[in-house]
Amino acid sequence: MLVEKNVSLQGWNTFGIAARARMLVRIRSVADLQQVLAHEALRRQPMFVLGGGSNIVLTGDVRALVLKVEIKGLRLAGETDRAWIVEAGAGEVWHEVVARTLAQGWPGLENLALIPGTVGAAPVQNIGAYGVELQDRFHSLSAVDLVSGQPFELDAAQCGFGYRDSVFKHRAPQLAGGEGKALSGRVLGMGLAGRALITHVRFLLPKAWRPELGYLELERKRSETGIAHPTAQQVFEWVCAIRRAKLPDPAVVGNAGSFFKNPTVTPEQCRDIIARDPKVVHYPMPDGRFKLAAGWLIDACGWKGKTVGKAGVYDRQALVLVNRGTPEDSVTGGEVMTLARAIQTSVYERFGIRLEPEPVVV
Known part of the structure; x- marks a missing residue:
């Protein structure tokens, strides 16, 4: 186990923000993680799990011990009469896994192509695009409890998937006498943010495949x-x-993909907004509510192409905030969040809707 110190994270976050990690360990296997958790000094450190860095905004240097997930592998883990069960290591690049599953004759992930990031981040965010969410193709995952060091598995119900949401984005409240103990069903149901590291994800890919073309x-x-x-x-x-x-390629223009979630509103709210802005882009949802296109709302407030400091709004898609700096003089996380808050204020003042950011702010 090698503990790297004072490590630059600029190449490991897709925004290209210049920041450093005080200490970093590369996790290439479950055994690597177990070594960290068995180390007397390291296990007492606060820990930060880093995958592809595609959904974070770094607002300064990271003082926590960074666990850089680099677990690889792609295999057919099993199959049923109806589906293939395909397992991928959490450190695999998401888009490459989509392409490789198709090449192997295992369709089902194609609508999620080109989403940046790694496999391990996919269930955390419940990634989705063009009518398909990860939960629609999810079988189960393997993870390790960062407190007790115990491995565990979760099925779809235990992951608590929602729109860009999962149990991994919520923290469980402090439980009496619970610190240092293995995860219980009670804790699993309340939140795993900062408590678990995903090592492998398994997908349920249908043999009776049909295209999802609703968009x-x-x-x-x-x-x-x-x-x-x-x-x-x-x-x-x-x-x-x-x-x-x-959408801009993060390798060319630093960004974290869609910066805001598409808000959902009641039918009454939707009718009110349509009465004032008939062109608002909206989609009906199964529960009767409506999803509004956050990019349209931001564009309607005049933000597309605008710049604040070295943070800007992409000129082709207002939902994406970009780094207008250079590697030597990069945007800061503070500039990104200043721009984000200004956009939130504009949208709320015009439409009465509070936009919620997708990336994790560190």
Whole structure:
């Protein structure tokens, strides 16, 4: 086990924010993590789990011990009459796993192509795009309790998936006598933020595959190409083309993807907004509420293309905040959050809606 000190994190967060880790350990196996947790001094340190850095805003140097997850591997873990069960290491690049599962003849993840980040972060965020969320293709995951060192597994119900949400984004309240004890069902039900490190994720990929084409942009692709019944590979290519046309590549322009969640409103709220702004982009949800396009709301407030300090709003998609600095003179996390708060204020003042950021602010 090698403990690296004073490590630059600029290349390990997709915003390209210059920050450093006081101490960092690369986790390439469960055994690596067990070594850390068995170390008398290290296990007492506050810990911060880092995957691909695609969903974080660093507002300063990280004082906690950074656990850089680099667990690899992709395999067929099992199958049923209806589905393949495919397991991937948490440190695998998400988009590469999507491409590799398709190449192996295991479709189902194609709508989630080109989402930045690693496999381990996917269930934390319950990533989703173009009508598919991770929970729709999720089987189970393996993780390790960072307090007790005990491994455990969770199924979909135990993960508490919601819109860009899971049990991994919530902290359990302090339980009497619970510090240092193994996770109980009671703790699992209340929150695992800062308490667990995901090591492997398993997907349930349907053998009776059918394309998910409910989004307007995919329907437009089907119309443009004249392909009425696309293959999974064709859907994958359509999704990649759509995303590349409107979203910046983090390798070229620093960003954390969609910065705000699409807000949900009641039918009454939606009617009120439509009465004032008939062009507002909205989608009905199964529970009767409506989802509003956060990017449209931000654009309507005039933010697209604007810059505050070295933080800017992408000129093709107002939902994405970008780094307008250079590697030598990068945007700071403070500038990003100043811009984010200004956008939140504008949207609330015009529409009465509070936008919620997606990235974790560190």
